[in-house]
Structure formats: structure tokens, C-alpha cells
Amino acid sequence: MMITSTFIDIDPSQAWDEVFSAPGVPRPIYKEIVDILQNFNADDLRFRFDQLGRTFSERGVTFALGGEERPFPLDLIPRIITAIEWGGLSAGIQQRVHALEAFLNDVYGHGQCLDDGIVPRALITSSPNFCREAKGIVPENAARITVSGIDIIRDETGNFRVLEDNVRIPSGVSYVIENRRAMTQSFGSLFSHYRVHPVDEYPARLLRALRRSAPEGVRNPTVVVLTPGVHNPAYFEHVLLARLMGVELVEGSDLVVMSNNVHMRTTQGERPVHVIYRRIDDKWLDPLQFRPDSIVGVAGLVNAARAKTVTIANALGNGVADDKLLYTYVPELIRYFLGEEPLLDNVESYRLGDAESLHEVLENLEKYVVKPVDGSGGKGIVIGPQADERTLTELRAILRGNPRGFIAQRTVALSTVPTFVDNHLAPRHVDLRPFAINDGEEVWVLPGGLTRVALPKGALVVNSSQGGGSKDTWVLADETLAPTPPGAKAWTRAAAHSVAPSVNGSVRQPGPAAGSRGDQ
Amino acid sequence: MSTPGSSALLQIRHVTGFVYDGIAESSYNEARMTPLALPRQRVIDALLTVHPKALQSTYRDYFDTIVTTFDLHEAHDRLEVLAEATVETFSENPNQPSITFGSLHVAKLVDTYAEYLAPTTRTTMSTIVLDELREHVPPRDDIHETVQAVITWVRDRVTYVRGSTLVSSTAQEVWAQRQGVCQDLTHVTIALLRSLGIPSRYVSGYLHSDADASIGEMVVGESHAWVEYFCGDWVGIDPTNGSGIGVHHVIVAKGREYGDVPPLKGIYNGGPSRSLGVVVEITRVG
Amino acid sequence: MSRGMLSRLAELLYWTGRYVERADDTSRIVDAYIHRIAEDPFGDLNAACHSLFAILGMEVDASIPINQETVLTQLVYDQLNPSAITGAVLAAHENARRAREVISSEMWVCLNSTRNDLGLQRREAERVGPASYLKFVRDRSALFAGLTDATISHDETWWFLVLGRSLERIDMTARLLESRLLAAEHSPDWLTLLRAAGAMESYLRQSTGGSDPEAIAAFLILDRSFPRSAYHSLTVADRCLEDLTRAGARSDVVNQARRTIRMAQTRLEYSDPRSLLSELPELLELLEQTSAAANDQITSYYFRQIAAVVWEAEGAT
Known part of the structure; x- marks a missing residue:
């Protein structure tokens, strides 16, 4: 098979490539896509790429980078995960969420795992995200982590590993939904060659989980999405989710708490609110308990949750499980709370509070990735192999001063996927954020997730707030498995429809055959 | 000076609050003014009165403190909280065993x-x-x-x-x-x-x-x-x-x-506020 | 029965409606004055400008001279004052932006592109005269009104937009007519006012009074069917409130605003068209007060917002 100059060659010694097992040799599941792309030249690719961008702009899909609204670049080559790979991944994610749920319940309850020395108490009590106000607030359906984003990477040997746990306010699912919509509109023909799990079930699942978490005895709970407002970078997602779930999008000033009951201010008077899917961080949520200068929060909200008249999702205080230092203990938490071996490994990590680890890392700083324990959005991360000497020297001093504030990880070469850059398809590093919903009874993992691409060559930090891009993520439905569960709309092969009808001489591409899109 | 085995029955009256320059439209408050039931003290009676009147709710916080919460939504120019309690205290054995430094x-x-x-x-x-x-x-x-x-x-x-x-x-x-x-x-x-x-x-x-x-x-x-x-x-x-x-x-x-453990904390919406100060009156009744 | 929309959104829609109407009507009034000034080069420009500022509620001390330049700077192009034409357009845009999710995308695009074109239009006006800018604003307001009627459901979203538009129109019609009371000799004549209200053709078609001031005043205040007549706007506002009341669950609470509006309607119904001119000052004041009172009543009934509550920690001082 010939690969034209459209694809820039991969170097398997550098990283595991998702598409090519060796230069010019596509992996079986990507064969069809590579065949199609072979026939495109740079202009064709550019045209498709621009088309995708336009679809996004028209729908107003942007995010705010440095105060400016930008389109979030979607790359046209999807990232594919086989059914078997997905089975392993989703089981690992479910296990992880269950362990973190048990951990949070314990830490805000009896603290058994602390008494038993599984996790140092000081780690918890000194964490700025440990929310003492959350003690005594137990969610009705026992789900604290209604929505989670467990970030996954694939290492040089092709194994999936957990990079980071995000259990506070993980964002990005709106891109998953919009990416799929844009791909089916602009590149629909690709779908006819694959059976891809749809992603449009997410809002319905989320709504169901939120309703299930309502205070006991409420027959028809009112659910709202609480947003900080139009200036928030993820505002677009708040609007989309509220719309797709068919619930009201509210700001802090729309809600008022009176004697521990939460109400929404409407033109027809105050209406009770029972579940709040909040996209506001703990510190800004309630000026009575936390920052009194917060104008986006709702005074008295925490006490209302405590009085069980309202459910806050995700629960207060989840941030103590987001701590990157805590991340290094999660395999032990899985063993302790679930009595199981972890299905997904961490990236090898080192706690710099431990003298031996600190010494090893300081000696070989250029080999490690150093992350602040309480960072987000990729800020503050230093990638040893890519940092200059000055940065490393400064970092050594910082680490000596505050070792507990950092962890170090072996620099993993994240897997790569061909991405459209400079009129070519060149390998770029990716990670994956799958989204999981916990309704108290089961943890459902959205088949797909957000594959984030680091657009600069060789860059390893893949994050939307650092100028990255994304890819549509396809989880293949396995034909050999049991029939797809009710409610899941699997794409059927469009073989019978693949003859393009010609209308007035123009050829129309066959779109996805069966499944309706559900929403608008 | 108290002697081992002795006790005291104390009545406490604690008044505190805030006064506003102008009015406060609404406020949310938490009072930590209720004595704890402990081996060394028995709480016979405890009552919190708020003026203007507000519905009270109670919970135990992370430190096991008894917290009374209340919110006000009518305009008011001052907030007064009165905590009254009758507590019997017992002195403890002075010979405490101790671990080494x-x-x-x-x-x-x-x-x-x-x-x-x-x-x-x-x-x-x-x-x-x-x-x-x-x-x-x-x-x-x-x-x-x-x-x-x-x-x-x-x-x-x-x-x-x-x-x-x-x-x-x-x-x-x-x-x-x-x-x-x-x-x-x-x-x-x-x-x-x-x-x-x-x-x-x-x-x-x-x-x-x-x-x-x-x-x-x-x-x-x-x-x-x-x-x-x-x-x-x-x-x-x-x-x-x-x-x-x-x-x-x-x-x-x-x-x-x-x-x-602040005795009274809260947030409000209105003109500048200052503390009413604190008045505590204790009477030994037994 | 409607569940009621968020008060915050309702208030944003109401003000969007008001500001678009304000931009439109202010542009009409200013246009009438500029017309008047152009027609009478020997007239007292300063007096005419003063009365213009006065009727727009921005009275200027009599000792300060005003000319056309001032009118343009302060009443037309000022971006910060929401009572200036440009300021009103920007205010409408800002309100709509925060309610973007409940208006149609076409309505939003209309306001957004209007805002974006202001600079270009201004430069054009500096070349060919302010009339083009004023017409631009009126045309875009008309477009917005048309899109409001055609691209969103006539439910709460629409009622609040139209309610805002109507109350503003009542107020602005009163101001337009007030120009005949203040320094009448320096103000646009009755026919010019009629034209400014876009009422010329309708008036001529139904009236027998020619350019009789009493008939013109009666048309602009009492006519039941002309959209810019005060009475008609009162009717529209009342209908919106009736629909809102019927849709809601709060029928037990008396809607003060309806009462205010109906009282004004009754007063107008009982006025004698033949002695309208002598009653004019009283009627115009009634209209402005009605608009203001209804605004307050609607705000407290439907919106009751303590906008962006700023919390203080107690005992901080």
C-alpha cells in the first residue's frame, strides 16, 4: 500500500501511533479511513477542515481563550477505539469512580481509610479542597460524583493508563456532542464504513441521574443547571446541556434560599428547585460558607443541601479527590475499598514529599514531568525533556522549598494520531477524556469522549485552555456481541444506500442512514 | 478556686448582633452560641432568640459545634441575637495521666x-x-x-x-x-x-x-x-x-x-454594618 | 398554565423592547427637529435645541448655548447614555446578549449587526448628514420589530418584549407631542410631528380635519387603531398583561400595572376631542406618569430582582 505525501511518517520509536503500526502500515480498524484519505490532496483536506470550522462558527461553538472567543478546532481524522478496547477502558473507569466515591464518602464520614493509614490524614486535612462544610451532607442517592472525567492516555507500549481524575466540574462533553454533529454533517461518508456508538444519549442519562439524586419524596423534581454566566469559558456547554436536558439554565441571582428551601425567581413567583447541576466551583458557591465576595453563588445553599431540601451535583468537597497527590494513592484505594486490583494503571508517579523520591527526581529532573498538586488546565506543569536549563534550575529550588506541593511522573510519550497541520497529516499527541455518569446505581461511561490534541509538534500538554484541538472519538459497536441495548441507537452500515443519488447533476453524499439525531 | 468534686450551676445570657448604617435587605447567619453537652458540663437548658424574628434551623458542624442558622428577608436596621443557657459544670480530676513529650x-x-x-x-x-x-x-x-x-x-x-x-x-x-x-x-x-x-x-x-x-x-x-x-x-x-x-x-x-468557631457570622445585603458588641451576664444559681 | 420564565430573562427582554423602541422614537423626534431647524435658518436655533433636550428629559441650563453639533454629540452619537440614540442601541444589544438563548437567532443577528454597523453609519453621516444615521436606526428597529413578531412564539418571551416596547412608545409619543407645549414657536409644527410618527398617510386617510392641530393631537393620542397612538399602545400593553395574567398562577394577586393602564385608558376615553388642546398638558403628563408607574409595578410584580447581590461579611467595620 502506498501512502502519499498526505501523511507525514510516524516514528514508532517515539510514540505509539493510533493509526499506523509502522510507517505506511495502517492498523486494521483504520484501513478504510486511510484508504479514503489517500485520495485526498492538501486542498481537499483544507476544504474539509475549513468546512468543519464553519459548521462550528455558525453554531457558535467557541470557547474563551484569554478572554477572546475562539472556535475550538476539530480535526477531521477521528480517533477510533475498538469495542474490546472500550470494554476494558470503561470497566477501568467504572472501577475508578466507584473507588473514589467510596473514598469521598469515607473522608467526609468516618474517615476509616485515614485511621487505617491508607492515606495520610494530613494530605486530606491540609488540602485546600477539603471542604469541612461538606461533613454531614450525604447525597440522597449516594452519588457524589455524578459527572466525572477520568483522563486517559496510551503509553509507548499501547497500554491505556489513567493520567488524571477530574471529579469536580469536568467539562468538554459539549465538544463531544458538537464534534459528532459536525463530523456527520461534513464528513458523513466516513460513517458509512463503521458502526459507531452514538453519543447523543448523554443528556438523557445525565438528566435521569440528576433526577434520581433529588431529595426523597419529591415526585417531580425540578432540575436546573447553575452557571456563573456568559463570561465563563465553558458557558457554551452550560447552555447546550440545559437545552438538551430541557431544564432551566440559571445564574446565582435567579435562586434564593429561604429557610433552607431553594427557589427560582420567575415571573409567576418563586418556584422550588430540587437538584442543582452546578458548574461553579465550591469556593464561589455560597457566600455564607465560602468567599463572601462571590456574586455568582447562592447564599444559604450549603445549609439547604444539608437540610436535604436540595441536591448539589457534583457534591461539595469532591476536590479532595482531584488532588494530584491523592492520585498516587488511588490504586491503593481501589484495593482497600473494592478489594480488587486496579484494571487501569496510573502513570508511574513519585511523591516528592518522600525524601528518596525527591532526591531521585532532583538528580534527573530533565527526565520527569513535574506537576503542581493543585493545578488545573495544564498550568504549572514542567516537562523535563522539553524544558531549558534555567527553568529546571528554578524548578529545583521550588521543589526543595515545597516538595509536598508537587508530584513527578515519568515522561510518557502520549500516543499520536495523524492531524491536519500545515497542509499535511502529521502525528500529534493525544489524550482522551471519557465522561462517566453515576446515578447511584450504576456508572455509565459515554462511548467516546473527548480526544484532545496538542497541536504544536511534540507538545505533550493537551488541554483546551492551552490552545489545543480535538478529534471526534469513535467507539465501535461490536457486531459479534449481544444486540445493542434498548435506547442505544447504533449506526447501521449504509451499504444499501451508498449509491449517491444525483439531483440536477450534483452528487449528494449519503449521510448517516438510520439513527435520528434525537435533538435538534 | 474550685476543689475536686465540686460543681456549679450557671445561668448565662449572651447578647450580640449587628447594626446597619441604613438598612439590610436580607441576611444569612450562623450562630455558634450553644454550650456543648460534655462529661464536664451538663446543659440543662439552651435557647437562642433572634430579633427580627426568623425561622431557626440547627446542625452539627465538622467540629461538632452546635450551629443555629437563620435568614432574614425583610428590611431591618439591626440584628440582635440572644443566647440563654443554664449549664451545670463539674470540675475534673487534676491528676491527668500523660504521655511523654x-x-x-x-x-x-x-x-x-x-x-x-x-x-x-x-x-x-x-x-x-x-x-x-x-x-x-x-x-x-x-x-x-x-x-x-x-x-x-x-x-x-x-x-x-x-x-x-x-x-x-x-x-x-x-x-x-x-x-x-x-x-x-x-x-x-x-x-x-x-x-x-x-x-x-x-x-x-x-x-x-x-x-x-x-x-x-x-x-x-x-x-x-x-x-x-x-x-x-x-x-x-x-x-x-x-x-x-x-x-x-x-x-x-x-x-x-x-x-x-465565630459566635455569630453572616452575610447581608445593605449599608455598612458594625458589631453591636458583646454583652455576657453570668449568674451562679447553684 | 405557564410555569413562568426566569425573572432575570423577562426583565432583559422587557428592556430590550424598551431600548429598541427608544432608539426608534428618539430618532424620529430628533429628525423632526433637525428638519425644523433646516427649514427655518433664521429661527432661534438655541431655543429649538433647548426644547429638544428638555422633552427628552435631559434639560440643559438655559444659559448654556446648544447648537446642532451638541445635539448630535449628546443625543445621537453618545454611546454611554441609554437615552441617546446610539446609547439606546447599545443598551438594547447588551440586554439581548444576556437573553440570547430565548430570542431567535435572527433577532440576535439583527441587533448584533446593527451594533457592528454603527461606526460605518456614523462615518457615512459625517459625510452626507445625520438623516442617514437616523434612518438607519429606524430601519433596523423596524426590522427587529418584524423579526420579533415573526420568529418567536407569542408567549411570555414575546409579551415582555412587546410590553417594553409599548410602555416606551407611550412615553415617547407623549414627549413628541410635548414639543408643541414647550417653546412652540421653535418646535416642529404639527404636520412635521405627524410625519415623524409615520402617521401622515393614516391620518389623512381617516381624518377630515386637514392640518387642524386638535385633530392631529386627537389622532396621535386617542386613535384606536394607529400603532403609534398613545391609546393604541395602552391597549397593546394591557393585552400583554392580560395574557401574562391568564397564563400564570397568580390570579389572586391584583396586577397593579393593569389598573394603572386601564385608568389612563378611561381618562382618554372621556376626554373631549374638541377641547383636547386645552387638556393637552394634563394628558401628556398622565401618559408619562402612567408609563413610569406601570414600569415600576411591572418590575416589582414580575422581576423583583435585587440584581447582582453584593454580600458583605457582617461586622466588617
Whole structure:
């Protein structure tokens, strides 16, 4: 098979490539896509790429980078995960969420795992995200982590590993939904060659989980999405989710708490609110308990949750499980709370509070990735192999001063996927954020997730707030498995429809055959 | 002075609140003014009255403090809270067994009391002072002796002067100005004890300050603060008076520092507010 | 029965409606004055400008001279004052932006592109005269009104937009007519006012009074069917409130605003068209007060917002 100059060659010694097992040799599941792309030249690719961008702009899909609204670049080559790979991944994610749920319940309850020395108490009590106000607030359906984003990477040997746990306010699912919509509109023909799990079930699942978490005895709970407002970078997602779930999008000033009951201010008077899917961080949520200068929060909200008249999702205080230092203990938490071996490994990590680890890392700083324990959005991360000497020297001093504030990880070469850059398809590093919903009874993992691409060559930090891009993520439905569960709309092969009808001489591409899109 | 086996029956009346420049449209508040039921004190009666009237709700917070919450939505120009309680206090056995100073530094113990060993906003002290501490008060094997020595040193360096500080004053600030009230002396003591590895916590409550008052005589008392330290068990000590804790002390709440146990905190929407001050009247009735 | 929309959104829609109407009507009034000034080069420009500022509620001290330049700077192009034409357009845009999710995308695009074109239009006006800018604003307001009627459901969203538009129109019609009371000799004549209200053709078709001031005043205040007549706007506002009341669950609470509006309607119904001119000052004041009172009543009934509550920690001082 010939690969034209459209694809820039991969170097398997550098990283595991998702598409090519060796230069010019596509992996079986990507064969069809590579065949199609072979026939495109740079202009064709550019045209498709621009088309995708336009679809996004028209729908107003942007995010705010440095105060400016930008389109979030979607790359046209999807990232594919086989059914078997997905089975392993989703089981690992479910296990992880269950362990973190048990951990949070314990830490805000009896603290058994602390008494038993599984996790140092000081780690918890000194964490700025440990929310003492959350003690005594137990969610009705026992789900604290209604929505989670467990970030996954694939290492040089092709194994999936957990990079980071995000259990506070993980964002990005709106891109998953919009990416799929844009791909089916602009590149629909690709779908006819694959059976891809749809992603449009997410809002319905989320709504169901939120309703299930309502205070006991409420027959028809009112659910709202609480947003900080139009200036928030993820505002677009708040609007989309509220719309797709068919619930009201509210700001802090729309809600008022009176004697521990939460109400929404409407033109027809105050209406009770029972579940709040909040996209506001703990510190800004309630000026009575936390920052009194917060104008986006709702005074008295925490006490209302405590009085069980309202459910806050995700629960207060989840941030103590987001701590990157805590991340290094999660395999032990899985063993302790679930009595199981972890299905997904961490990236090898080192706690710099431990003298031996600190010494090893300081000696070989250029080999490690150093992350602040309480960072987000990729800020503050230093990638040893890519940092200059000055940065490393400064970092050594910082680490000596505050070792507990950092962890170090072996620099993993994240897997790569061909991405459209400079009129070519060149390998770029990716990670994956799958989204999981916990309704108290089961943890459902959205088949797909957000594959984030680091657009600069060789860059390893893949994050939307650092100028990255994304890819549509396809989880293949396995034909050999049991029939797809009710409610899941699997794409059927469009073989019978693949003859393009010609209308007035123009050829129309066959779109996805069966499944309706559900929403608008 | 209280003698072993003695007890006291105290009636407490504590009034506090806020007055607004203009009006407040609405406010949300939490009061931590209800004495705890403990082996050393029995709460016979406790009532919180709020003016203007508001529906009250109660819960126990992380530190097990009894918290009463209430919110107001009608315009008002002042908020007054009255806490009344009748408490029977018992004096404790002064011969407290104690672990050695060395055993305080065992990893398991350090882990268990991590929260009471870590500095907080109001209990941070500069290393210069901590170094000075080690010079003047070399730790002894007997924890009680060490604590006494620290308190003697604190009382030597910081004088009790009413109104000399703010509710937000830190131990470092107090040390620098060499003056403070009971809250400050407590914070300073806690900062120093923690630096020596002695887990310490802040206790807020009341003190019937006139031991010679007769039964039925109302004494203007104090909203008071003192220290509890761990020595195998939690033991109280009053750095302001340099004394132990007796039947004239009533415990309301315990935490890492004042910020965990403010008697009345809240937020409101309206003109500038200032505190109504605090009036505490204690009557020994038995 | 409607569940009621968020008060915050309702208030944003109401003000969007008001500001678009304000931009439109202010542009009409200013246009009438500029027309008047152009027609009479020997007239007292200063007096005419003063009365223009006065009727727009921005009275200027009599000792300060005003000319056309001032009118343009302060009443037309000022971006910060929401009572200036440009300021009103920007205010409408800002309100709509925060309610973007409940208006149609076409309505939003209309306001957004209007805002974006202001600079270009201004430069054009500096070349060919302010009339083009004023017409631009009126045309875009008309477009917005048309899109409001055609691209969103006539439910709460629409009622609040139209309610805002109507109350503003009542107020602005009163101001337009007030120009005949203040310094009448320096103000546009009755026919010019009629034209400014876009009423010329309708008036001529139904009237027999020619250019009789009483008939013109009666048309602009009392006519039941002309959209810019005060009475008609009162009717529209009342209908919106009726629909809102019927849709809601709060029928037990008396809707004050309806009462205010109906009282004004009744007063107008009982006025004698033949003695309208002598009653004019009283009627115009009634209209402005009605608009203001209804605004307050609607705000407290439907919106009752303590906007962006700023919390203070108690005892901070």
C-alpha cells in the first residue's frame, strides 16, 4: 500500500501511533479511513477542515481563550477505539469512580481509610479542597460524583493508563456532542464504513441521574443547571446541556434560599428547585460558607443541601479527590475499598514529599514531568525533556522549598494520531477524556469522549485552555456481541444506500442512514 | 478556686448582633452560641432568640459545634441575637495521666492530630519567634510542664489589653504589638505549642470571672477563649488567667482557631454594618 | 398554565423592547427637529435645541448655548447614555446578549449587526448628514420589530418584549407631542410631528380635519387603531398583561400595572376631542406618569430582582 505525501511518517520509536503500526502500515480498524484519505490532496483536506470550522462558527461553538472567543478546532481524522478496547477502558473507569466515591464518602464520614493509614490524614486535612462544610451532607442517592472525567492516555507500549481524575466540574462533553454533529454533517461518508456508538444519549442519562439524586419524596423534581454566566469559558456547554436536558439554565441571582428551601425567581413567583447541576466551583458557591465576595453563588445553599431540601451535583468537597497527590494513592484505594486490583494503571508517579523520591527526581529532573498538586488546565506543569536549563534550575529550588506541593511522573510519550497541520497529516499527541455518569446505581461511561490534541509538534500538554484541538472519538459497536441495548441507537452500515443519488447533476453524499439525531 | 468534686450551676445570657448604617435587605447567619453537652458540663437548658424574628434551623458542624442558622428577608436596621443557657459544670480530676513529650512525635499520633498541629491563618508565627521559643522554653519530658512554661513566657511577653486588637488579628501581629485579648493570647499559645509538636485547639465559651460572687448575683462575664492541648487526653488551660479550667468555664465550641468557631457570622445585603458588641451576664444559681 | 420564565430573562427582554423602541422614537423626534431647524435658518436655533433636550428629559441650563453639533454629540452619537440614540442601541444589544438563548437567532443577528454597523453609519453621516444615521436606526428597529413578531412564539418571551416596547412608545409619543407645549414657536409644527410618527398617510386617510392641530393631537393620542397612538399602545400593553395574567398562577394577586393602564385608558376615553388642546398638558403628563408607574409595578410584580447581590461579611467595620 502506498501512502502519499498526505501523511507525514510516524516514528514508532517515539510514540505509539493510533493509526499506523509502522510507517505506511495502517492498523486494521483504520484501513478504510486511510484508504479514503489517500485520495485526498492538501486542498481537499483544507476544504474539509475549513468546512468543519464553519459548521462550528455558525453554531457558535467557541470557547474563551484569554478572554477572546475562539472556535475550538476539530480535526477531521477521528480517533477510533475498538469495542474490546472500550470494554476494558470503561470497566477501568467504572472501577475508578466507584473507588473514589467510596473514598469521598469515607473522608467526609468516618474517615476509616485515614485511621487505617491508607492515606495520610494530613494530605486530606491540609488540602485546600477539603471542604469541612461538606461533613454531614450525604447525597440522597449516594452519588457524589455524578459527572466525572477520568483522563486517559496510551503509553509507548499501547497500554491505556489513567493520567488524571477530574471529579469536580469536568467539562468538554459539549465538544463531544458538537464534534459528532459536525463530523456527520461534513464528513458523513466516513460513517458509512463503521458502526459507531452514538453519543447523543448523554443528556438523557445525565438528566435521569440528576433526577434520581433529588431529595426523597419529591415526585417531580425540578432540575436546573447553575452557571456563573456568559463570561465563563465553558458557558457554551452550560447552555447546550440545559437545552438538551430541557431544564432551566440559571445564574446565582435567579435562586434564593429561604429557610433552607431553594427557589427560582420567575415571573409567576418563586418556584422550588430540587437538584442543582452546578458548574461553579465550591469556593464561589455560597457566600455564607465560602468567599463572601462571590456574586455568582447562592447564599444559604450549603445549609439547604444539608437540610436535604436540595441536591448539589457534583457534591461539595469532591476536590479532595482531584488532588494530584491523592492520585498516587488511588490504586491503593481501589484495593482497600473494592478489594480488587486496579484494571487501569496510573502513570508511574513519585511523591516528592518522600525524601528518596525527591532526591531521585532532583538528580534527573530533565527526565520527569513535574506537576503542581493543585493545578488545573495544564498550568504549572514542567516537562523535563522539553524544558531549558534555567527553568529546571528554578524548578529545583521550588521543589526543595515545597516538595509536598508537587508530584513527578515519568515522561510518557502520549500516543499520536495523524492531524491536519500545515497542509499535511502529521502525528500529534493525544489524550482522551471519557465522561462517566453515576446515578447511584450504576456508572455509565459515554462511548467516546473527548480526544484532545496538542497541536504544536511534540507538545505533550493537551488541554483546551492551552490552545489545543480535538478529534471526534469513535467507539465501535461490536457486531459479534449481544444486540445493542434498548435506547442505544447504533449506526447501521449504509451499504444499501451508498449509491449517491444525483439531483440536477450534483452528487449528494449519503449521510448517516438510520439513527435520528434525537435533538435538534 | 474550685476543689475536686465540686460543681456549679450557671445561668448565662449572651447578647450580640449587628447594626446597619441604613438598612439590610436580607441576611444569612450562623450562630455558634450553644454550650456543648460534655462529661464536664451538663446543659440543662439552651435557647437562642433572634430579633427580627426568623425561622431557626440547627446542625452539627465538622467540629461538632452546635450551629443555629437563620435568614432574614425583610428590611431591618439591626440584628440582635440572644443566647440563654443554664449549664451545670463539674470540675475534673487534676491528676491527668500523660504521655511523654517524646511520644507526641510518633508518626501515628502526628497523623491522627494533623489538623491540630498545622498552622492556620491566625496561628502562624514567624520562625524567628519559634527559634526564640526553643531557646527560652526548652521542651521537657513532661508535657504539662512544657505547656506551663510556654504560657508563662507568653504572659510575660503579651499583656491583656481590651480593644487592642481586631477579630482578624493573627498570632504574629499580636506578638509584635505585645498586646491582645483572650482570643489573641489563645492563638499565640496555640501557635507556639503546635510548633513544639503539641497538638492544640481553640476553645470558645464563657467565664464567670468573679469567684467571690454570691449565689444569685449577676456578674458581667466574658465571651472567653482558651486552649486545650493533647497529652494522651485533651486538657484545658487558660492562658489569659494562667490557670486551669474549672467550674467557672463553660465550653461552647472547639476548633483549630477562632475562624472555625465565630459566635455569630453572616452575610447581608445593605449599608455598612458594625458589631453591636458583646454583652455576657453570668449568674451562679447553684 | 405557564410555569413562568426566569425573572432575570423577562426583565432583559422587557428592556430590550424598551431600548429598541427608544432608539426608534428618539430618532424620529430628533429628525423632526433637525428638519425644523433646516427649514427655518433664521429661527432661534438655541431655543429649538433647548426644547429638544428638555422633552427628552435631559434639560440643559438655559444659559448654556446648544447648537446642532451638541445635539448630535449628546443625543445621537453618545454611546454611554441609554437615552441617546446610539446609547439606546447599545443598551438594547447588551440586554439581548444576556437573553440570547430565548430570542431567535435572527433577532440576535439583527441587533448584533446593527451594533457592528454603527461606526460605518456614523462615518457615512459625517459625510452626507445625520438623516442617514437616523434612518438607519429606524430601519433596523423596524426590522427587529418584524423579526420579533415573526420568529418567536407569542408567549411570555414575546409579551415582555412587546410590553417594553409599548410602555416606551407611550412615553415617547407623549414627549413628541410635548414639543408643541414647550417653546412652540421653535418646535416642529404639527404636520412635521405627524410625519415623524409615520402617521401622515393614516391620518389623512381617516381624518377630515386637514392640518387642524386638535385633530392631529386627537389622532396621535386617542386613535384606536394607529400603532403609534398613545391609546393604541395602552391597549397593546394591557393585552400583554392580560395574557401574562391568564397564563400564570397568580390570579389572586391584583396586577397593579393593569389598573394603572386601564385608568389612563378611561381618562382618554372621556376626554373631549374638541377641547383636547386645552387638556393637552394634563394628558401628556398622565401618559408619562402612567408609563413610569406601570414600569415600576411591572418590575416589582414580575422581576423583583435585587440584581447582582453584593454580600458583605457582617461586622466588617
